[in-house]
Amino acid sequence: MDYNFSEIEPRWQEYWREHHVYRTGDAGDRPHYYVLDMFPYPSGAGLHVGHPLGYIASDIYARYKRLHGYNVLHPMGYDAYGLPAEQYAIQTGQHPAITTEQNIARYREQLDKIGFSFDWDREVRTCDPKYYKWTQWTFLQLFKHYYDNGAGKAMPIAQLEARFAKQGTEGLDAACTEELAFTAEEWNTYDENRRQQVLMNYRLAYLADTYVNWCAELGTVLANDEVVGGLSVRGGYPVERKLMRQWSLRISAYAQRLVDGLEQVDWTDSLKEIQRNWIGRSEGAAVWFPLEMENGELRIENSADAGDNSQFSILNSQLKFEIFTTRPDTIFGVTFMVLCPEHELISEITTPEHKAEVEEYVTWAKNRSERERQAEVKKVSGVFTGAFAVNPLTNERIPIWVSDYVLAGYGTGAIMAVPAHDSRDFAFARHFNLPIRQVVSLEKDVTSDPATWTESMDAKTGYSVNSGFVTGMKVKEAMRAVIDKIEEMGIGHRTVNFRLRDAIFSRQRYWGEPFPIYYKGNMPCPVPEECLPLELPDVKEFKPTATGEPPLGHATRWAWDERQRCVVENSKIDNATVFPLELSTMPGFAGSSGYYLRYMDPRNDNEYFSAKAVGYWQNVDLYVGGAEHGTGHLIYARFWNKFLFDLGMAVKEEPFQKLINQGMIQGRSNFVYRSKADNNLYISKGLIKDMDEVTPIHVDINIVASDVLDIERFRAWRPEFADARFELEDGRYICGWEVEKMSKSMFNVQNPDDLVARYGADTLRLYEMFLGPVEQAKPWDTNGIEGVHRFLKKIWKLYDSNIDNQTSSKAALKVLHQTIKKITDDIERFSFNTSVSTFMICCNQLTDLGDGVGREVLEPLTVLIAPFAPHIAEELWHRMGHDTTICDAPWPEYDPQMLVEDTVKYPVQFNGKMRFMLELPADIDQAGVLDAVKAAPEAGKWLNGEPKKVIFVPKKIINIVC
């Protein structure tokens, strides 16, 4: 009987579905294990072979854990909000909900064909009101909390209010947009509006003016990756930087914890490093530099011997500004200061004679798009303000410049420039001919003239020179000494800066979660939690409104009635009891930030998830997904989880214990070569003498098998190929190939359905694993799939002819036990490609053994294969007379005795040579080895005459080649 996968696979898939075989149990005594895949965005293009790669790996592990007796949570769902469905809606008028629904149906169909063990009873969709209710709820909690640095966690905003009423900002250490200082008395005189403004400065979800990529033509803010070269990726419309009022999440408050948490998780070093870079922690100092106006309006007394007075004057100077530096030790080498073009001080300090020039520069710099600026990083630009600062340690006058190489978003937007020891300052100084002073030297007391330098000396090594009281110290010491000094002087302090910016949370789009926020005038008010979800209203048009409002501006029923506590018609807005609702929606990462928690208790309408559920499952044990989410989803989700942890909801601070990044699958394009001399002649790859004589043309990989072109299908593919003639080699047309991105335009997209139809799901599963290590990026290539398919046929045959054997030979059992050990080890280290090889070896060896294979061997082997090729395993399992599914079988244990014998006593045939390993006394010497070997009873049996080569190994093991 032949291996008929197209009959077996759908039958078992149907059985599993009908009997809810993969439904997750609730708690119980069994140990738990949570295996999660990054849920997909259901795009119109459907799945390609890259998607299932990670799903197959996680499915293997989930099935393996089940066979090991674990209660496994292995859910799947859809990240269903997103731009493509909305763009499609704008073009066609079809509601994104319908498009999304269709795409989900197609995804589900494709996923089902591959035989995953997902618990579909727990499916979530981010666009489902029952799901986004909790996305909105979390947003409200973020709105209602602030981050208390002292407590090291999020605290209710009500506590902050109480504190303000009692002691103002006195002693407050909280994450905020801007440092504020007021007393309790002042607070108590503030009106409600003013108080709300103050609180907004602290909320973890806050409304603030932020620079964004604004695309007027599309009417929306775009993410950085949606903008290329100053133009929108979609449509190619110009994008400008614009200051807009936007919701943001104060993720920066969690920066330190996001760094620290990386210590606790089992992720690859490279991904941890990506996150560390993104968070960008730098230690250094904040220093205040007082200003000196040229015309003498403010002049700091020469403090060389003025003692406390000078410090007093610096501290009390209204005109001072704060800089951040990671190199406080170089403060003696400061030769100019630079402010970013957005710096508020510029207008105050610029002297009249420089005003025009500075204003022109600032206007120019501000209007440049982020992209333009980044593209011209090498170009030095800037302008002198006419103003001077005073170096608090040397009392030198230092010119203040403005330049866009200083960024508004980092530190304080102002720097002390040390051109000798910072490459950017160096370039600036050279360009504007500013002085350069060396203050660090590799060797003690040895300096050179910076005028001769071609580059700055940036390394944090060596000794301080020309640096007052730190001269002669090592750089590290000098840093400490300078910070101590400025702290003692009260003009600065040790501090840590992060590159991580707060996450902009508003999108001027329709297809996303609505904000549960309405506006009383300018004041945002939360919709009561009991009224959630605030459902996304229908609109007739998905474009921005004529007045430039987001698409939700088209909704006619999008107002909040405070008294009735429900959404009402816009016409009822009176700004007394009925108010307009927020028109922007949440970004894609909102719904994906907490979905793993919801899977634990997905049908709970009263809570995000129950304490019992999270208490049982804890967090995700294994998360599988692409590394491209390293700076997006994986940061947001960790932040989200930490916040919920602070609220006492999540029980683990880190959401994803172990993370495997599956490598990207690239496309492998095929080419035919058209002769330039004859437009209808196509030359097989091996016959081309000179590539200049032919034109390579992309050809659909679906009409090519193992680089051999299906000529008939090629002729039928497109009219212009109908009369194609071929120069064949060995009767075949061999195509060329190249690795490119998988894309429709290159005809190299491989759809898993085609492969399932042709070879079956089990073959696809095995082949995707066989391709190479899961983590490695690799081109998709079907050239080897036949071999894997052949293996399944062999396995089928092996069972077919041995299934009734009752006895097993010792050799067969040995093969089995070797296989058990190898497969178990392989799965534990996620080395699934070697597992497939192991199966093939096992199958070949058992086939060679012939009659000695019985059920004693075949049954455990079926269990081993089940995670990889569940359909064939299930079928064989039942053919062997079991009436429960293979999921209930126990994972076989190997007998170490069976393996020990093999490595120590018996020879192994290996590539035509006979090799042994023998245990020898520890104190044996090289000369004694041969005699010892000959004397060994185990060896004597196998040794015919003198061994060819004896390799002495100073351990207890010896290798002998005969």
Added chain:
RNA sequence: GCGGAUAUGGCGUAAUUGGUAGCCGCGCAAGACUUAGGAUCUUGUUCCGAGAGGAGUGGGGGUUCGAGCCCCCCUAUCCGCACCA
């Protein structure tokens, strides 16, 4: 520029983690069975050499009895970040 990774036959890869490199699969070659085969099976296949033998894990050096694996210096490719003070 900074950071991370990778480099092994014609190709995808493997190597008990420092112990005789090239397992498994593809491809290729020869053969068997076949009216036929895009089926199945057998044998061979790192390179050079008829052979004995020699060379060999991107290149160069080092540690070691022993290195694909560890250390140093290059080279190439991929990925992430990019004026982050």
